[in-house]
Amino acid sequence: MSERVSTTTRGGQATTGLGEPTTAPGPLRIETVVVPADLDAPEAWAVHGTVLVSEAVDTQVYGHTDLSLDAGTVVGTVASGDYRRTVRRVAVADGAAPGSPARPEDVVGRSMVSLPLEGSTHVALVHVAVHPEHRRCGVGTALWDDALALARDAGRSVVQGDSSFAPEPSPGPDALEAPTGSGRVPRDAAATRFVLGRGFTLEQVQRHSTLGLPVPAERLDPLRAAATERAADYRVHVWTDDVPEEWLDQLAVLETRMSTDAPSAGLEIEEDPWDAQRVRTTLQDVHDRGQGFVVAAAEHVPTGSLAGFSMVSLPHDKPEVVYQEDTLVLREHRGRSLGMLVKVAVVDELARSRPAARRVHTWNAQENAHMLAINVALGFAPASVDAEWQLRLDPPA
Ligand SMILES: CC(C)(COP(=O)(O)OP(=O)(O)OC[C@H]1O[C@@H](n2cnc3c(N)ncnc32)[C@H](O)[C@@H]1OP(=O)(O)O)[C@@H](O)C(=O)NCCC(=O)NCCS
Known part of the structure; x- marks a missing residue:
């Protein structure tokens, strides 16, 4: 689902079966998204980079950006901390020193770690997404390792995440069935392979309808x-x-x-x-x-x-x-x-x-x-x- 944080938190977009390594990024750095003075301020580059990655991934999955993050949501989730703490990071492959500003277009991936401060305080909600032109180069792994360290440092014992697929696959060997008995996702998609390779299990499938x-x-x-x-x-x-x-x-x-x-x-x-x-x-x-x-x-x-x-x-x-x-x-x-x-x-x-x-x-x-x-x-x-x-x-x- 598109990651729009609301009264409940939603997250994630994914794609089916893309496979080949694409543009190999240069040396990678991971930077934290900060709340900028305003959206035109120089430090707002990471906010805009997050939006660009979200839109690129959504366009590939859904063919539209209705569900993509907008700058206001990115800033709002990072800024509001009464009931959950949200850390957003971006991966940049411009070869510059850590801490340098970057151009939004140089952001190749984004992550979000959301830590409830009430209720499910043992859970970290994690989302990692990589620009379709920069897949299979280790960007997702770097963002995931960083997000996992954040979740562990926060003392969380459970990580939850999600990813979207369109359309729902037909039943058969290529489909992974939800343990609830309702709903399927493609077994061979990039996101499925990525999360299964990190030890996640599929717990539920949600239907997105319009x-x-x-x-x-x-x-x-x-x-x-x-x-x-x-x-x-x-x-x-x-x-x-x-x-x-x-x-x-x-x-x-x-x-x-x-x-x-x-x-x-x-x-x-x-x-x-x-x-x-x-x-x-x-x-x-x-x-x-x-x-x-x-x-x-x-x-x-x-x-x-x-x-x-x-x-x-x-x-x-x-x-x-x-x-x-x-x-x-x-x-x-x-x-x-x-x-x-x-x-x-x-x-x-x-x-x-x-x-x-x-x-x-x-x-x-x-x-x-x-x-x-x-x-x-x-x-x-x-x-x-x-x-x-x-x-x-x-x-x-
Ligand atoms: C899932 C995603 C983050 C992976 O990003 P990435 O930068 O391509 O990941 P990496 O290059 O670090 O790949 C790590 C491993 O994941 C697996 N993997 C990733 N994409 C794959 C694909 N298309 N086919 C098969 N395996 C794949 C492989 O095991 C890969 O290791 P390898 O390249 O050494 O074989 C990316 O596909 C994406 O942004 N998808 C949309 C968002 C999403 O659904 N996120 C997941 C939920 S939080």
């Missing part, structure tokens, strides 16, 4: 009518770019449940505790990285409590693109079409306030039948798959 906007009324109207009828005890709130203070505590409960209730297969994930301040900080982070958002939440009217929600983020520099973030209905409120109700409310709000939006991207565990059924009914179509990899680190000797 929904074309606007959704035709003849599809949406019956879905809205049926969900509204079944959810008679509920009222939908829609919040754009701001959430009223009085709902933050309840939204925090829903976000906390998100960390335990979404299927995670064999991935070691602990409950991630949220409170009102964390919701506030996270929404501010979305704003600071140059995105708007829409939240639709279902209130159970008799008790005044939130039963479910769905959120999307809207990158201002890509008005036609929408990223689906978290969607959850509390267990005790399931079976009343609330998932459909809140998702339809988001689509309605996009039609009203974001008419330029043309596609929503979403990711769901392939075994998450209920969520996938809602998305398929709305019109989401499969676009690619993400492998979720995991590596348990041996304790230091």
Whole structure:
């Protein structure tokens, strides 16, 4: 999946079967991405280099850059450190001394190590990506060794990462099956070989789907009518770019449940505790990285409590693109079409306030039948798959 850090962290792009060594880079140096004074400042070169590599890799995998990192997200993830510490590095092959500035075009690879400071504090999320023109020259290995050292130094015992493939391969000897029984990735792809060679195991496959906007009324109207009828005890709130203070505590409960209730297969994930301040900080982070958002939440009217929600983020520099973030209905409120109700409310709000939006991207565990059924009914179509990899680190000797 494209590595866009949101309320949950996403990461990675990959490609199938490229094979031959390409341009051998010169002597390699690995530099840390720093928060620049602004995006035109000389030290912003590594931010822009990270974006260029992300776009080059995505273009190869998906044929578009909808999911690529933008400069605001790169800076935002490095800068915001209340709930996770994120270290980004770049590999440069310009022959200059360590610490020298470089041109963004000279960045041949990038890495990210993201360390949760709450919840799964034993985990390091790692992503390594190499520009397609500089593969099979050891750049990925150098970035991986560096990232692994960071994860170990931070005392993490589990490394998780992911990589994307389009399309999902057919069943057969060339496909690696998820242990959940749902989803496949290509066995011979560069990313698969790279991570398996480092001891990772495949734990889960996520389906990436896209929904074309606007959704035709003849599809949406019956879905809205049926969900509204079944959810008679509920009222939908829609919040754009701001959430009223009085709902933050309840939204925090829903976000906390998100960390335990979404299927995670064999991935070691602990409950991630949220409170009102964390919701506030996270929404501010979305704003600071140059995105708007829409939240639709279902209130159970008799008790005044939130039963479910769905959120999307809207990158201002890509008005036609929408990223689906978290969607959850509390267990005790399931079976009343609330998932459909809140998702339809988001689509309605996009039609009203974001008419330029043309596609929503979403990711769901392939075994998450209920969520996938809602998305398929709305019109989401499969676009690619993400492998979720995991590596348990041996304790230091
Ligand atoms: C995976 C990736 C990072 C590898 O980068 P790289 O610079 O080409 O990696 P290296 O040159 O260090 O290769 C290391 C080893 O990985 C394996 N490997 C990498 N690409 C391979 C390919 N196309 N075919 C077979 N094996 C491959 C080989 O064992 C290779 O060692 P070798 O060249 O000595 O045979 C790169 O393909 C990439 O950016 N993919 C997209 C992003 C992604 O999915 N990242 C992985 C998830 S975190």
